[in-house]
Amino acid sequence: MLRASCQFLAALLIATFASGFATGQIVQTDFVADLTEGYIILGGIQGTGSSATATAEFTLTQDLADPSNNTLSYLMTFQNVDLDGAQTADILDNITALHIHDTTQCAPTFSQCQEGIDTAGTIHLLNIFGLPRNDDADVVVDPVASTISGLWDVGDTSAAGTPVPTLDISSPQVISTLLNGEAAIFVHTNEIPTAASGGALLTVPEPTGLGMLLFGLAGVAGIVRRRR
Numbered sequence: 360m361l362r363a364s365c366q367f368l369a370a371l372l373i374a375t376f377a378s379g380f381a382t383g384q385i386v387q388t389d390f391v392a393d394l395t396e397g398y399i400i401l402g403g404i405q406g407t408g409s410s411a412t413a414t415a416e417f418t419l420t421q422d423l424a425d426p427s428n429n430t431l432s433y434l435m436t437f438q439n440v441d442l443d444g445a446q447t448a449d450i451l452d453n454i455t456a457l458h459i460h461d462t463t464q465c466a467p468t469f470s471q472c473q474e475g476i477d478t479a480g481t482i483h484l485l486n487i488f489g490l491p492r493n494d495d496a497d498v499v500v501d502p503v504a505s506t507i508s509g510l511w512d513v514g515d516t517s518a519a520g521t522p523v524p525t526l527d528i529s530s531p532q533v534i535s536t537l538l539n540g541e542a543a544i545f546v547h548t549n550e551i552p553t554a555a556s557g558g559a560l561l562t563v564p565e566p567t568g569l570g571m572l573l574f575g576l577a578g579v580a581g582i583v584r585r586r587r
């Protein structure tokens with residue numbers, strides 16, 4: 360048993376360090392967003408009264424050696440909204456636009472914008488769906504599953520964005536905004552064009568290779584103690 364445990368630990372050590380070398384230039388970060396109306400603050404008023412909500416998962420993959428390989432994958436699952444305008448006869452629940460915003464930067468043309476808390480007038484990092492256009496060539500809208508998914512990469516439209524020109528996913532400024540929790544998704548509908556729901560992209564802590572190694576060491580130490 361002890362021998363097997365030591366063999367397991369050795370394999371874990373090799374796997375940990377082999378993985379570290381093999382993926383040393385690649386860093387992945389997971390995010391989630393809870394797109395509830397509670398996040399929205401418009402003109403000092405929190406909440407919109409809309410029943411539109413969604414959950415969202417993201418994975419940022421950074422290639423430290425070549426940022427042009429950076430990507431952000433996303434999967435959003437919606438409730439009480441109409442993705443294609445055909446799910447309900449009511450037009451108010453139709454999604455008109457879906458964007459990732461940088462909540463720290465107001466576009467100069469929006470005097471009512473409040474940096475850090477206000478969707479109205481903060482710049483777009485990515486126009487995912489609807490107006491003004493779909494930037495992501497990989498976006499998939501599935502009204503049956505009520506999901507929107509895709510992959511933001513440098514091949515996607517980034518110039519001439521709205522309200523001001525946007526940066527692509529290779530930009531250190533975009534990466535910093537994401538990692539600092541300053542990016543947010545906003546869902547715009549006919550009912551509430553300013554944003555029916557929204558939420559910040561928050562990082563998800565994950566067990567690291569070192570954490571797995573410490574877990575393995577603790578397990579072996581426990582076995583040794585029991586044998587004594």
Ligand SMILES: [Ca+2]
Pocket residue numbers: 441444445446447448449450451452453
């Ligand atoms: Ca509808």
Ligand SMILES: [Ca+2]
Pocket residue numbers: 495496497498510511512514515
């Ligand atoms: Ca893409």
